[in-house]
Amino acid sequence: MIDETFDAIVVGAGMSGNACALTLAQRGLKVLQLERGEYAGSKNVQGAILYADMLEKLVPDFREDAPLERHVLEQRFWMMDDTSHMGMHYRSDDFNEARPNRYTIIRAQFDKWLSRKAQEAGVTLLCETTATELIQDAYGRVIGVRTDRTGGIVHADVVVLAEGVNGLLGSRAGLRAVPKAEQVALAVKEMHFLPSETIDARFNLKENEGVVIEAAGTLSKGMTGMAFLYTNKESISVGLGCLVSDFRDGQETPYGLLEAFKRHPSIAPLLAGSEVKEYAAHLIPEGGYRAVPQLYGDGWLVVGDAAQFNNAIHREGSNLAMTTGRLAAEAIFQIKSRREPCTKANLALYKTMVEESFVMKDLKKYKDMPALLHTQSRNFFLTYPELMSKAAQNFLRVDGTPKIDKEKATWRSFVQRRSWPGLIGDAFRLARAWR
Amino acid sequence: MSDAPISDAPTSEAPGTPAKPAPAKPVPARPAGGRAGMKKELPEHFKAYKHVWVFIEIERGQVHPVSWELMGEGRKLADKLGCELAGVVAGPPGEATRAAAAEAFCYGADLVYLCEDPLLTHYRNETYTRALTDIVNAYKPEILLLGATTLGRDLAGSVATTLLTGLTADCTELDVDPDKSLGATRPTFGGSLLCTIYTLNYRPQMATIRPRVMSMPERVERPVGRVIPHVLGMAEDDIVTKILSFIPDRDAAQANLAYADVVVAGGLGLQSAENFQLVRNLASVLGAEFGGSRPLVQKGWITSDRQIGQTGKTIRPKLYIAAGISGAIQHRVGVEGADLIVAINTDPNAPIFDFAHVGIVADAIRLLPALTEAFRRRLSPHSRDRLAG
Amino acid sequence: MHIVVCLKQVPDSAQIRVHPVTNTIMRQGVPTVINPYDLFALEEALRLRDAHGGQVTVLTMGPPMASDSLRKALAYGADRAVLLTDRFFAGSDTLATSFALSAAIAKVSQTFGAPDIVFTGKQTIDGDTAQVGPGIAKRLDLLQLTYVARIAELDLAGRSITVERRAEGGVQVLRTRLPCLITMLEGTNEMRRGSMADALRAARAEVVTWSAADAGIEDLTKCGLRGSPTVVKRVFAPAARAETAQMVPPAERDAAASAEVLIDALFTRAPALEADLARLAAGY
Numbered sequence A: 001m002i003d004e005t006f007d008a009i010v011v012g013a014g015m016s017g018n019a020c021a022l023t024l025a026q027r028g029l030k031v032l033q034l035e036r037g038e039y040a041g042s043k044n045v046q047g048a049i050l051y052a053d054m055l056e057k058l059v060p061d062f063r064e065d066a067p068l069e070r071h072v073l074e075q076r077f078w079m080m081d082d083t084s085h086m087g088m089h090y091r092s093d094d095f096n097e098a099r100p101n102r103y104t105i106i107r108a109q110f111d112k113w114l115s116r117k118a119q120e121a122g123v124t125l126l127c128e129t130t131a132t133e134l135i136q137d138a139y140g141r142v143i144g145v146r147t148d149r150t151g152g153i154v155h156a157d158v159v160v161l162a163e164g165v166n167g168l169l170g171s172r173a174g175l176r177a178v179p180k181a182e183q184v185a186l187a188v189k190e191m192h193f194l195p196s197e198t199i200d201a202r203f204n205l206k207e208n209e210g211v212v213i214e215a216a217g218t219l220s221k222g223m224t225g226m227a228f229l230y231t232n233k234e235s236i237s238v239g240l241g242c243l244v245s246d247f248r249d250g251q252e253t254p255y256g257l258l259e260a261f262k263r264h265p266s267i268a269p270l271l272a273g274s275e276v277k278e279y280a281a282h283l284i285p286e287g288g289y290r291a292v293p294q295l296y297g298d299g300w301l302v303v304g305d306a307a308q309f310n311n312a313i314h315r316e317g318s319n320l321a322m323t324t325g326r327l328a329a330e331a332i333f334q335i336k337s338r339r340e341p342c343t344k345a346n347l348a349l350y351k352t353m354v355e356e357s358f359v360m361k362d363l364k365k366y367k368d369m370p371a372l373l374h375t376q377s378r379n380f381f382l383t384y385p386e387l388m389s390k391a392a393q394n395f396l397r398v399d400g401t402p403k404i405d406k407e408k409a410t411w412r413s414f415v416q417r418r419s420w421p422g423l424i425g426d427a428f429r430l431a432r433a434w435r
Numbered sequence B: 001m002s003d004a005p006i007s008d009a010p011t012s013e014a015p016g017t018p019a020k021p022a023p024a025k026p027v028p029a030r031p032a033g034g035r036a037g038m039k040k041e042l043p044e045h046f047k048a049y050k051h052v053w054v055f056i057e058i059e060r061g062q063v064h065p066v067s068w069e070l071m072g073e074g075r076k077l078a079d080k081l082g083c084e085l086a087g088v089v090a091g092p093p094g095e096a097t098r099a100a101a102a103e104a105f106c107y108g109a110d111l112v113y114l115c116e117d118p119l120l121t122h123y124r125n126e127t128y129t130r131a132l133t134d135i136v137n138a139y140k141p142e143i144l145l146l147g148a149t150t151l152g153r154d155l156a157g158s159v160a161t162t163l164l165t166g167l168t169a170d171c172t173e174l175d176v177d178p179d180k181s182l183g184a185t186r187p188t189f190g191g192s193l194l195c196t197i198y199t200l201n202y203r204p205q206m207a208t209i210r211p212r213v214m215s216m217p218e219r220v221e222r223p224v225g226r227v228i229p230h231v232l233g234m235a236e237d238d239i240v241t242k243i244l245s246f247i248p249d250r251d252a253a254q255a256n257l258a259y260a261d262v263v264v265a266g267g268l269g270l271q272s273a274e275n276f277q278l279v280r281n282l283a284s285v286l287g288a289e290f291g292g293s294r295p296l297v298q299k300g301w302i303t304s305d306r307q308i309g310q311t312g313k314t315i316r317p318k319l320y321i322a323a324g325i326s327g328a329i330q331h332r333v334g335v336e337g338a339d340l341i342v343a344i345n346t347d348p349n350a351p352i353f354d355f356a357h358v359g360i361v362a363d364a365i366r367l368l369p370a371l372t373e374a375f376r377r378r379l380s381p382h383s384r385d386r387l388a389g
Numbered sequence C: 001m002h003i004v005v006c007l008k009q010v011p012d013s014a015q016i017r018v019h020p021v022t023n024t025i026m027r028q029g030v031p032t033v034i035n036p037y038d039l040f041a042l043e044e045a046l047r048l049r050d051a052h053g054g055q056v057t058v059l060t061m062g063p064p065m066a067s068d069s070l071r072k073a074l075a076y077g078a079d080r081a082v083l084l085t086d087r088f089f090a091g092s093d094t095l096a097t098s099f100a101l102s103a104a105i106a107k108v109s110q111t112f113g114a115p116d117i118v119f120t121g122k123q124t125i126d127g128d129t130a131q132v133g134p135g136i137a138k139r140l141d142l143l144q145l146t147y148v149a150r151i152a153e154l155d156l157a158g159r160s161i162t163v164e165r166r167a168e169g170g171v172q173v174l175r176t177r178l179p180c181l182i183t184m185l186e187g188t189n190e191m192r193r194g195s196m197a198d199a200l201r202a203a204r205a206e207v208v209t210w211s212a213a214d215a216g217i218e219d220l221t222k223c224g225l226r227g228s229p230t231v232v233k234r235v236f237a238p239a240a241r242a243e244t245a246q247m248v249p250p251a252e253r254d255a256a257a258s259a260e261v262l263i264d265a266l267f268t269r270a271p272a273l274e275a276d277l278a279r280l281a282a283g284y
């Protein structure tokens, strides 16, 4: 056992843990951070889009030395069937601004950088150290953690669980439920390496400009899921995720779906000739508002993915993680500056802060989306993409059929497949969940 | 060999790398990456260094085959340079050492430097470094080649440091430039890359070469030629390190992997130590050696001297059968010299199919016993007789 | 007892990529690790320290970032870390590296006490030369024991050491005097996991950082690119084999039939093979 007591122990050195540890240390608190990976970020997986605003709150001048790949100039949303894609692109030179809003990053490098900032601020980081158990006193208050190293018990006034979506520590201690299969997506991701000039040419980019493609449709074989393709400097991240429950109940494998996606005629040319060097799989919390667990208790807080803070519709997670990590640190700092203990009652402050932030507001807005997409997944991910694609082809082919007949045929195809009540119902449900 | 070879390459971005220092001598027209593009202007006192030498490695009376492979390669270099090829033979006085010297001529030597002394009975760094350094200082070779064996690398490192010259380790290819300097090519970064290295402004140019990468030259019966004797000039009392004993590898087959004609190997795809027996069975029917990928060593399924690849053995068999091996670059560099590579793997996208000659997408655990049976039948004298009849 | 272990921070070779057009290294994001071979040297040193008392100093020459590897070594249990870093060292080949490291070891010896043993790994995975160890031995006039598989006996009072050294075709048992330099063979031990106290100490420890001048190096012409007789002229990717594997169609659910088809394909492709194999199989 270690004699020293810390103000706070942060478990995990991902987005939320680093944000929390950094903020605590910046406020002068004595922080011990534990990370099971070889280094911060060694095992972390993200698409990955970084949202600048939330990072600016932690490291205002991050653009000077953070390992950023490209800033996002263009966004493409693709609805795909097996041979086509139909898309909406938004590209604007306004995104070529001095302080761009979104960047692609590579987590292994980014996390290492952010972690270095935290260490420079005074955080003591121990890598290759897994927290195995929360230590509770006779009253059930969390007073420290046990680690997998010999002599590995450490005490602190508060423990922040920033352990990511798996969150074994929290669930083992009964502080949070193990997420259900319908509440987490399994995502797989590959890095395809290409010279930066090739990427520039294929995506019509220059210098550090980047493109994001988000795709949905028949690629998920009727399951709730999406695929993505992001440009980095010298690589392309391509991946796809579907709900764990869908994989469990169906025949498809994540790897099989990704292979099919990469072979899609709209995607294959973008990746041609690349060298695949990394293959990763990771869970994403997708339960949304209704899946958020108890956020605090006597001597503990939970932040980031471990608290299901993830906006699946907008594919935001890292920003919610950074924000909740920072808010947790601020709450702890306020309590500590009042020289009060980190009791459950005092830590409720954290929940109030999260509720006032965009984090909870966004999650609340989409609270019905996860359930809707899940129950209607065949329609949204299989039927509609196919119908839309046919409609577009019908519209574009010039073959002597009068336009009026074409339109009628298209409508007929929609009604046949989904029926009028079905169509109206889908539109209504979608609008309500979105609102 | 450059310790950080890549930091010399034009893309260098090793933190703290300074701007390329100005070359010591004026640079001729052609611009190139830093010093690498420099004209090799040899200092006057090195101009006396002539001829190509090969160190002939003898352990317990046996010449290591790599020495003959190097004689073949050395002959080519000497012919290009229009100079002589010499063998350096060091060993205890007696039949075996003499025979090695005589043999050197049959493999193409023009002359042999011979150092015979009882202190050279077994390899020790102190005695051998002294012998080789003295011979080099006395007779000044331009190029000195050694096998990249445990002996060769132990010796070359100390000799090069004593002579304060460059040494390129573990080469796979040698050539001389039009300006007569030695370009030694070797794998780096675990075989993912190759680099060509020069020794500028120093002599001799030293290199160690991997066994089995150069082909064995044909042996031609020739009389013993010029032999230049050298006296070691040490006494046992001068030597600090004592050899207490030598334990030969009990399993004689161990050392043969590198020289086997047929090798059967297994990888993690075999899924258990028990299944590795299937590899052994096939090897035994084929009279072959068996080996495996590195993870099998780490799991304790096979001993480390059976490991094939970058950090294991380089093999050059006529037939190599790889079952359940993915074909990572570190494995690939150890087997690429095989004449015929056969891969059995369940994954049609396994990288091993990129360099195998013949591949089959199949479950090795089921295919290996069938293959063993089929080979047994087809190779048995009985069935062959019938075929002939 | 004082032991110095030289270790190097290297890029994880498995993740190096080559730019397909310019044939240059794409270093972006390639993580670094302690040269895996050096861990065997470090563990052996720690074991000797645990058995005989004393201290282990780890030493590396490299960019400032290399302190990460030193810290990791401290977390495994090393007592002290020294980083030799200076832009004059950039581009060092093995001769220049062994020069700089031996100067640093001499300085370590003055500052923290003379080492009884200097350890290096067998070789690095980026350079793979296995020369730096012998180079240091020669320069510091230490007795050289390469490819050591086991340390059989260490007699500190009698200043002698007995080791088993891997040689071609067998193992030499050698006895020599201290101080000596040992390059440790891979697979000879398994790196321990440091305790929580070690990990904490490492996270906070000061890494002793020396420039060339700090290490007492005056002759800079012996360092870095200038002190390196060898020069890398060209780096390139191995030529890809033009032809791809001839794929033999497996027989559906019938291993025996697949085996026959495979053997036919082999013998068709290499007609001499059948006779060779028959000879081998018969045991000639």
Ligand SMILES: Cc1cc2nc3c(=O)[nH]c(=O)nc-3n(C[C@H](O)[C@H](O)[C@H](O)COP(=O)(O)OP(=O)(O)OC[C@H]3O[C@@H](n4cnc5c(N)ncnc54)[C@H](O)[C@@H]3O)c2cc1C
Pocket (backbone or CB within 6 Å): A011, A012, A013, A014, A015, A016, A017, A018, A034, A035, A036, A037, A040, A041, A043, A044, A045, A046, A047, A048, A049, A050, A051, A129, A130, A131, A132, A162, A163, A164, A165, A167, A168, A169, A187, A188, A189, A239, A241, A282, A283, A284, A303, A304, A305, A306, A309, A310, A315, A316, A317, A318, A319, A321
């Ligand atoms: C394929 C994919 C694509 C994504 N794309 C995006 C995107 O484009 N934009 C976006 O904003 N978000 C994206 N996300 C979501 C985002 O990655 C997460 O929301 C974010 O990483 C959450 O941060 P975190 O700190 O909570 O968890 P993590 O980043 O997962 O960090 C948890 C850390 O804790 C460590 N740890 C866990 N248990 C222990 C323990 N017991 N002891 C010690 N250490 C422990 C882990 O090793 C890890 O380092 C994506 C996710 C995936 C999987």
Ligand SMILES: Cc1cc2nc3c(=O)[nH]c(=O)nc-3n(C[C@H](O)[C@H](O)[C@H](O)COP(=O)(O)OP(=O)(O)OC[C@H]3O[C@@H](n4cnc5c(N)ncnc54)[C@H](O)[C@@H]3O)c2cc1C
Pocket (backbone or CB within 6 Å): B190, B266, B267, B268, B269, B270, B292, B293, B294, B295, B296, B307, B308, B309, B310, B311, B312, B313, B323, B324, B325, B326, B327, B328, B329, B330, B331, B334, B344, B345, B346, B347, B350, B362, B363, B364, B365, C013, C014, C036, C125
């Ligand atoms: C510094 C360094 C040095 C290294 N040196 C070496 C070295 O010298 N030698 C070496 O081999 N490796 C070396 N490696 C390791 C190397 O990178 C690979 O990890 C290793 O070669 C993989 O071994 P494998 O092919 O057995 O296992 P895997 O990569 O796991 O491959 C197993 C393969 O078996 C297939 N398979 C699965 N089931 C079956 C079945 N039933 N039938 C048939 N096929 C099946 C799979 O499709 C897969 O392709 C080194 C690595 C490093 C970092």
Ligand SMILES: Nc1ncnc2c1ncn2[C@@H]1O[C@H](COP(=O)(O)O)[C@@H](O)[C@H]1O
Pocket (backbone or CB within 6 Å): B003, C006, C007, C008, C035, C037, C038, C059, C060, C061, C062, C094, C097, C101, C119, C120, C121, C122, C123, C124, C125, C127, C128, C129, C130, C131, C132, C133
């Ligand atoms: N820059 C360095 N710093 C410290 N030790 C080194 C360095 N380079 C090589 N070594 C040591 O020398 C051994 C052999 O390296 P090499 O000759 O490059 O294969 C390594 O295993 C290390 O122990």
